[in-house]
């Protein structure tokens with residue numbers, strides 16, 4: 057297997073937790089790109105429904121994306137109490153109730169992959185590490201191409217050794233979760249162009265560059281650095297077809313001066329988002345391990361979305377989100393291709 061041949065070198069980043077929708081995926085796949093659907097926390101039923109709905113809208117290539125969760129040690133009572141107390145102390149949110157996470161702490165990947173084996177999207181990708189033994193082989197037996205995120209050269213080497221078909225080279229500008237294999241500090245995370253060049257020196261696998269790519273010139277620059285295609289997440293977040301919340305889209309389009317930062321406070325793993333009150337107030341606070349902190353903050357995030365309050369939801373965004381454009385995803389791809397000079 058190899059990376060699929062695309063009519064245009066644009067990959068829609070899979071974006072779990074709301075932004076990924078069948079309409080967004082279809083808009084990119086119909087324009088000749090590779091469309092991502094982020095299924096990190098989704099049930100097998102949801103995955104089957106979204107793959108089927110997307111397939112009804114496009115015959116183009118689809119990528120089903122999953123997180124590789126690591127076993128977690130359940131937190132003791134005192135850790136959970138301190139982490140809940142940190143949330144309860146946030147201004148204006150004293151009435152929310154926080155329930156301690158209980159097992160199973162994350163979805164079973166085997167069950168999540170069942171609809172993939174049945175519905176056979178062209179591509180399967182993993183974030184936070186290599187999938188369990190046998191998964192890549194099974195995908196290949198069904199003609200499904202497999203990609204894995206790398207944030208550093210050592211991860212790229214491991215991905216090549218596991219016989220994956222391509223590497224998503226995620227640079228430090230990227231919005232959302234840092235895909236580093238080992239949870240902890242992202243450490244020596246390179247900017248996207250440097251990462252692509254460094255990976256190209258150690259592997260022949262096709263590289264898909266991700267992180268801070270907002271326009272045609274950005275795409276051209278990573279292709280010139282050696283990437284096969286460019287994966288864009290933030291650029292598509294504020295489009296009509298994106299399922300990002302209303303506040304998320306508003307902040308992307310209207311609050312360009314805030315800037316982004318990495319935080320563990322929403323989920324327990326480092327992720328890049330627009331600076332807001334939650335991130336600022338949680339600096340130094342007790343945070344549970346991933347994904348327990350994600351479970352613990354669910355009430356807070358859902359309530360903020362219902363109240364249309366951008367200060368207490370995760371506004372994942374790449375370092376260059378101030379160049380976000382609204383309008384339809386279809387139109388955005390068209391403009392990107394004009395900028396790339398291949399339209």
Ligand SMILES: Cc1cc2nc3c(=O)[nH]c(=O)nc-3n(C[C@H](O)[C@H](O)[C@H](O)COP(=O)(O)O)c2cc1C
Nearest residue numbers: 069071072094183230231232267268289290372374
């Ligand atoms: C809102 C959002 C959600 C994301 N969710 C996922 C995900 O579920 N799986 C994944 O592999 N990457 C995810 N990412 C990271 C993207 O794959 C990609 O690395 C990133 O979007 C590239 O940087 P950019 O946002 O500046 O384009 C997400 C990014 C954003 C912005």
